[in-house]
Amino acid sequence: MKPSNGSTVSQQSALSTPSGPSSASASAPLAEDDPEPRPAVAALPRHVFSENEAEPEEGRTGDTPTLVFGVPASDEPGFREELLLPTYEALRRAFPDHRIEWREMSKFDLILAVVKREVDLYVVSSGFFAYLTHGAGSSWLATRKIPQASDPEHAVGGLVVARAADDRYATIADLRTARAAAASSQSFPSWTAVLGEIANVTSYPEHFLGKPRFTGDSGLSVVERVLRKETDVGFLRTCEYETLVARGLVHPQALKVVGERTSEALACRTSTELYPDLVLAARPDLSDSVRRRAAAAVFLIPESASGYAWTVANDFRSVRRLVARFGSAPSEHAEPSAALDRYKYALVISVLLLGGAILYSVSVSGVVARRTKELVAVIDEKTTLEQTARVSRERLSQLERAGIVSELSSMIAHELRQPVAGLVNYADGLALYLSGKQDPVVEEATREIARQAERVSSIVERVRAYAKGKSDVRQPSDLCVVAKRAFTTFRSGADLTGVRVSGEFLPEAPVSGDPLELELLVVNCLKNALHAAKSSPDGHGEIRIRVSDDASGEKWCLEVEDNGPRIDDAKFAELSHPVTSEKFEGLGLGLSISRVIAERHAARLLFRRAGERGLVVTLLIAKRPVEAEDASHGTGGMNGMDGTLAAPKAVPASHYGADPSRNVLSDE
Incomplete structure (x- = not known):
């Protein structure tokens, strides 16, 4: 038909409404076991109106x-x-x-x-x-x-349907976390009315259901999702379900109504209040x-x-x-004018609250940052004080232990003096008794017994001199001879299995000092190097001892190097103030005594890493001035009782396992 106002309305022929299964245009009713339910468009006829405007009717102007x-x-x-x-x-x-x-x-x-x-x-x-x-x-x-x-006034509401065989849903309260389908979230009867009914069983109806699905189509698409088990329940407008059943699009036994309410005002089934x-x-x-x-x-x-x-x-x-x-x-x-006009006060309040919250958050963050900084400073100060106190306690413990050892050493030295003197006398008497036998082995044994006894006596006297404060470290000595003698002493009582010891020496290295004390220092360094070399990662330990000229030209440099495992930074730092010993039988005083000896000789005892592994112990000691050498006691031999250095010819290099021509010490 053509309206007289000038707009054209075209109407297509409607599809015949099926009245039963025998109708030619009827669709088979949907049931839960249908593999592919037919879409609603194929069965629900629609009239399509065009909006094309025609010419205005006669007698009307364009500004109608x-x-x-x-x-x-x-x-x-x-x-x-x-x-x-x-x-x-x-x-x-x-x-x-x-x-x-x-x-x-x-x-x-x-x-x-x-x-x-x-x-x-x-x-x-x-x-x-x-x-x-x-x-x-x-x-x-x-x-x-x-x-x-x-x-x-009571003509429309919402209807909740579920599969007839699904026993989980009978009332509205059963819909908790159910997957629901509806035509649209803007639909008042099929969505808002159902939410109003859910509000009767929970204070949070918007979060009562699972995630809803909105088809954006007619109620038939909602029913299809329920029957295909894509959702658990479907929300329809009242009378929509009866229309689908009457048209043969849904089997009457396929679905059931959830939370049905009785109403005399409406002939259709409903799950909600009517509006x-x-x-x-x-x-x-x-x-x-x-x-x-x-x-x-x-x-x-x-x-x-x-x-x-x-x-x-x-x-x-x-x-x-x-x-x-x-x-x-x-x-x-x-x-947005209507929404702004409606919610303008709420928006203003929200902005003010948000601004206040931001300002409060910034203020609190500033206070927290300041307090945190102060707390960190206090904690750092406390940590520093604790570390200082710990170091002080360790040093005090070291001093107490050193004092105890000093007292014990003085007592032992006092008690050993007489037995050692007796041992020396017996050795001299035995040598005198056997002097006419002409047995070189016996003679060598008696000489060695006497020499070692004299050395023990010298050590005892040195300990007593320490106790009395009468030790003299200004004697002329040769650092090379001291090092070789220390190696001989070290080799006589050490297990060198699997460890190679080598040395390089200068022809001479004159110093002013106590040769016995320096020998003790070198022996202690060699013992520590042996302990580290025994733990070498490749199983082949190596110790090197060297005496060389310092780069400054004013000092001699004695180095003891090993190829033991790498030590961590903490242990490396403790070498300057050793408190405990890594060796099972050690007291942790060896390095302390060595450092004291070095300080008594105005020398420096240094430690450095030897590459990726190993450690180098360096003794830097001042050279003896020429005038001091000229004023010495000469080159005459002196006994070991008073610690005076004998001439180099008195102790041949071969005696220490060295090549006299190269001054190189070697022990495989």
Whole structure:
């Protein structure tokens, strides 16, 4: 048909509505075991209206005022033909001086058009109408009366369905964490009304269900998801389920109603409270005369054969309660003025609270940072004090132990003096007794016994001299001879299995010092090097002893190097102040005594790493001045009793395992 206002309305032939299974166009009813349920579009006929504008009717000008009539696209049987089209015709007759523009669109697009005020008259759900009246505003004109409802104020609600064989869901309380499907989150009867019912069993209905799925289509797509087990339950508009069953699209035994409520006002099954149905409304800024003429026109439309009509039902209190809690409308493409006007105070308060929270957070962060810094400083200071106290305790313990050893040494030296003197006398007597025998072995043995006894006596006297403070370290000595003698002493009492010892010496290295003390220092260094070399990672230990000229030319440099395992930084640092010994039988005083001897000789005892592994112990001792050498006692031999150095010829290099021509010591 062609409307007289100039807009063209083209109507396609409707598909025949199946009345039973024998109908040629009927679709087989959906059941839970259907492999591929047929889509709703194939069975639900629709009329398509074009919006192409025709030429204005004769006698009308191009500036004729236009009233835009927005209607939702619906597949509800009879609604379009029996109510919407008659309403359109009634409006055309009521407004001969206006052009009535028909706009049929999806429910979502219609909501956007209403929010953006692109339509003048529109048909929306009672829930969205209540939302508009609370915000941007809307004028009620009429409420739809449907054939299934006896009371237009209790005509629509929500229906919850589940698979008939699913025993998990019987009441609304059973829907906790259930996967639900609905046509749209903007649908008042099939979503908001159900949330209102869920609010009766929980204080947090929005989080009561599992993640919902919105099909954006008719109720048939919701039923399909339930039957295909993609979701557990489906939310429908009341009377939608009965329509699908009547059309043969859903098997009557395939689904069951969850949380069914009885109502005398509605012939359809429902799971929720009932509310007013669709509302015909107008923009609030339309003139009063236009709204009155539109309302009068629609109320004059007679009730259709099926029972559709416009009536008076404007008690929306229950609807407003739901909308106040759950209501919303899409506004991403709409003008924000209405939302800003509605929520401006809340936005201002939110901004103030957010600003205050940010300022408080910054302030608290500053205080926390400052207090944390102070606390870290206090902790660092406490840690430093604890470390200082620990080092002091360790040094005190070392001094106490050294004092005890000193006292014991003095006692032992005093007690050993007489036995050693007796041993020397017996050795001399034995040598005198056997002097006529001419046995070189016996003679060598007696000489060695006497020499070692004299050495023990010298050590005892040295300990006594320490105790009395009479030790003299200004004797002329040769560092090379001392080192070779120390090696001989070291070799006589050490297990050198698997360890190679080599040495390099200068022809002479004159120093001023106590040869016995220096010998003790070198022997202690060799013992420590042997202990490390025994633990060499490759199993082949090596010790090198060298006497060389220092780079400054003013000191002699004696080095003892091993190839033992690498020591960590902590142990390396402890070498300067040794407290404990790594050897099982050690007291931890060897290095301490060595350092004391070095300090008594105005020398320096240094430690450094020998590459990736091993350690080098270096003794730097001043050279003896020439005038000191000239003023010495000469080159005559002196006994070992008083610690005086014998001439080099008195102790041949071969005696120490050295090559006299190269001054190189070697012990495999």
